[in-house]
Amino acid sequence: MERFISTCEQETRDIAKNFAKTLSEGSVVALIGDLGAGKTAFTKGVAEFFDVDDDVSSPTFTIVNEYNGKKTVYHFDAYRLENVKTDDCDWLDDYFFGNGICLVEWAQNIEDILPNGYFKVEIKKDPSKGDDYREIFIEKTEK
Ligand SMILES: Nc1ncnc2c1ncn2[C@@H]1O[C@H](COP(=O)(O)OP(=O)(O)O)[C@@H](O)[C@H]1O
Ligand SMILES: [Mg+2]
Incomplete structure (x- = not known):
């Protein structure tokens, strides 16, 4: 697991941009x-x-x-997918097991259907350290 500190939005974007080097077709x-x-x-x-x-x-x-850029990027918001049954999510498999790069906000709502070896990025605030402070944890899951 890697840990990064960000103190502004631009820093978070830069951390993400650097992390993106490790992604390839089919990454989630x-x-x-x-x-x-x-x-x-x-x-x-x-x-x-x-x-x-x-x-x-x-x-x-x-x-x-x-x-659409150098690769196809799919950006999901699973916020409203809470409590959906796995059976109802077959259409998502076409994305998660396809060739694009998938980024999923609120991924905890559909964790069960994510493919093995997805990257987990957790972003945490700490109000005691200011409004713009973020801790970012990145790990590749084995699931
Ligand atoms: N260190 C930081 N990293 C990311 N966003 C930050 C940071 N500090 C302040 N912000 C602000 O927090 C907000 C994050 O919004 P957004 O990325 O849409 O969050 P989410 O998609 O998790 O709801 C933006 O308004 C951004 O400018
Ligand atoms: Mg958002």
């Missing part, structure tokens, strides 16, 4: 953190690494956004 990144933690900011950094031109924002009304 689970983004865990409260509202406003920086999951979308992190996604922006990854998208930047892949030279995505599209605007990156939480796909709150669509579940998934597709961005």
